[in-house]
Amino acid sequence: MEDSQVVSWYKDQHIFVTGATGFMGKILIEKLLRSCPDVGGIYILVRQKKGQKPSKRLPEYLQNEIFDKVRALPDSINRFQKLHCICGDITETNCALSDRDLTTISEKITIVFHMAACVRFDQPLKDIVMMNVGGTRNILDVATKLKQLKVFLHVSTSYCHLDLPELEEKIYPAKHDPWKMLDAVQWMDEEMLNSLTPVLLKGYPNTYAYAKCLTEQLVSDYSEKVPIVIARPSIVVAAYKEPIPGWVDNLNGPTGILIGAGKGVIRTMHCNTQLVADIVPVDMVINSMLLAAWEQGVRQLKAGAEVYNITANRDQPVSWGEALEIGRKYVFQYPYSTCLWYPGGSPKSNYMVHVVAAFFFHLLPAYFIDVMMSLTGNKPFMVRTQKRIQHGLNLLQYYTTRTWIFHNDRIKKIYDSLSEKDKEIFYTNRELLKFDEFMLNYILGARKYCVKEEYDTVPYARKVLKRLYYLDMLKNILLFALVLWIAHVLATTFLVKSNFTS
Numbered sequence: 365m366e367d368s369q370v371v372s373w374y375k376d377q378h379i380f381v382t383g384a385t386g387f388m389g390k391i392l393i394e395k396l397l398r399s400c401p402d403v404g405g406i407y408i409l410v411r412q413k414k415g416q417k418p419s420k421r422l423p424e425y426l427q428n429e430i431f432d433k434v435r436a437l438p439d440s441i442n443r444f445q446k447l448h449c450i451c452g453d454i455t456e457t458n459c460a461l462s463d464r465d466l467t468t469i470s471e472k473i474t475i476v477f478h479m480a481a482c483v484r485f486d487q488p489l490k491d492i493v494m495m496n497v498g499g500t501r502n503i504l505d506v507a508t509k510l511k512q513l514k515v516f517l518h519v520s521t522s523y524c525h526l527d528l529p530e531l532e533e534k535i536y537p538a539k540h541d542p543w544k545m546l547d548a549v550q551w552m553d554e555e556m557l558n559s560l561t562p563v564l565l566k567g568y569p570n571t572y573a574y575a576k577c578l579t580e581q582l583v584s585d586y587s588e589k590v591p592i593v594i595a596r597p598s599i600v601v602a603a604y605k606e607p608i609p610g611w612v613d614n615l616n617g618p619t620g621i622l623i624g625a626g627k628g629v630i631r632t633m634h635c636n637t638q639l640v641a642d643i644v645p646v647d648m649v650i651n652s653m654l655l656a657a658w659e660q661g662v663r664q665l666k667a668g669a670e671v672y673n674i675t676a677n678r679d680q681p682v683s684w685g686e687a688l689e690i691g692r693k694y695v696f697q698y699p700y701s702t703c704l705w706y707p708g709g710s711p712k713s714n715y716m717v718h719v720v721a722a723f724f725f726h727l728l729p730a731y732f733i734d735v736m737m738s739l740t741g742n743k744p745f746m747v748r749t750q751k752r753i754q755h756g757l758n759l760l761q762y763y764t765t766r767t768w769i770f771h772n773d774r775i776k777k778i779y780d781s782l783s784e785k786d787k788e789i790f791y792t793n794r795e796l797l798k799f800d801e802f803m804l805n806y807i808l809g810a811r812k813y814c815v816k817e818e819y820d821t822v823p824y825a826r827k828v829l830k831r832l833y834y835l836d837m838l839k840n841i842l843l844f845a846l847v848l849w850i851a852h853v854l855a856t857t858f859l860v861k862s863n864f865t866s
Contacts, residue, residue, distance in 0.1 A: 379403065
């Protein structure tokens with residue numbers, strides 16, 4: 365059997381991972397344990413939680429269903445024993461590592477995957493700068509002490525320079541000096557920072573994108589001391605193939621839209637359906653990162669940071685309209701057992717049309733439900749929920765109504781140079797994705813892992829959907845009758861006034 369050059373290179377490597385408990389982090393750890401069995405060791409940085417030592421949290425972490433394939437292997441015990449928890453916090457100096465742990469990793473670690481970050485778009489500027497920029501500075505300071513380090517891979521985002529219509533695979537200067545911003549957010553009071561935030565963010569829709577831009581600049585400043593690789597994924601969604609087709613464990617981005625629409629909570633959103641949906645399955649992102657780290661490790665380039673855009677395959681573009689329509693098809697085939705209303709509505713390219721639709725199909729029903737809840741002695745919740753949903757949609761809709769060109773030739777070049785064995789193990793977005801099949805697994809995965817509804821609930825859910833359909837038809841008839849009655853009243857009033865005037 366043909367050997368894998370990439371797997372062979374990872375043999376005996378000692379890997380340090382931040383953000384291992386996150387969505388992408390879990391997939392990275394699983395992939396390393398399953399596909400790189402001879403890795404020397406994997407060290408994950410974990411914060412102490414409620415007095416519980418990180419080592420005690422490891423068994424719970426490994427109980428996740430994504431590790432089922434590793435558990436099924438005959439040497440699974442040996443593989444799991446290569447995973448070590450280290451207590452620490454990236455927001456602290458030296459990541460709050462003990463002297464013993466710092467000594468251990470400084471002697472052993474050859475690769476760092478820095479994935480820890482706050483991914484919320486609406487965080488206060490101080491919090492997200494201290495976490496994403498300050499945390500990255502702290503882990504980079506630790507990296508300068510790693511004697512065997514070959515690769516430091518930092519996970520950024522392809523949406524880090526939103527003022528540029530076209531993003532090449534290179535470092536761009538940040539809008540502001542990250543070092544000065546770190547200093548500023550520490551001495552400025554909250555009121556001053558809040559007043560300055562709109563000015564600082566000019567050209568950026570949220571604090572997340574702004575902080576990621578600053579972080580890239582800071583990372584590149586270390587490139588003379590540390591072998592830097594910057595990975596810029598676009599919108600990361602459910603797994604395509606591995607470890608479980610459709611696996612996803614959060615409601616971020618498109619996942620939240622699919623579930624919200626499927627439950628009848630989201631019935632309109634502002635979206636240009638003609639634009640390309642730059643979404644990449646999480647397993648393809650992780651494979652691309654592993655290939656980028658391998659490429660840097662083999663070439664051992666030290667001058668400047670190496671940048672890789674991990675974005676959608678431009679040879680196989682899928683529009684937002686196509687993605688949402690396929691998603692709708694499978695949501696109706698595999699509905700949810702608990703729905704607020706019949707799944708309906710549609711994306712709106714025109715903003716004012718969306719606003720009007722949101723008023724009639726989001727806000728008014730929410731007030732109606734809350735009034736009914738109050739009258740029956742229950743606590744109202746729907747208006748508050750809808751406002752949170754609308755806030756989330758407003759943050760996301762910036763990305764669904766604009767387009768950018770992302771160059772991603774570097775990962776393509778690496779992939780094309782691989783052996784057939786490595787292409788099979790480390791498949792990337794260069795492989796043509798069967799989008800319809802992917803969306804089916806995405807819907808089923810979100811249903812199972814996010815909403816916690818097993819497949820055997822589908823028959824009951826379809827009955828619920830049928831009842832909601834008839835209820836929605838009744839609502840439409842009553843609404844149409846109401847509109848006709850209002851029109852009749854207005855017309856009658858107008859005629860009476862006209863006759864009176866004449």
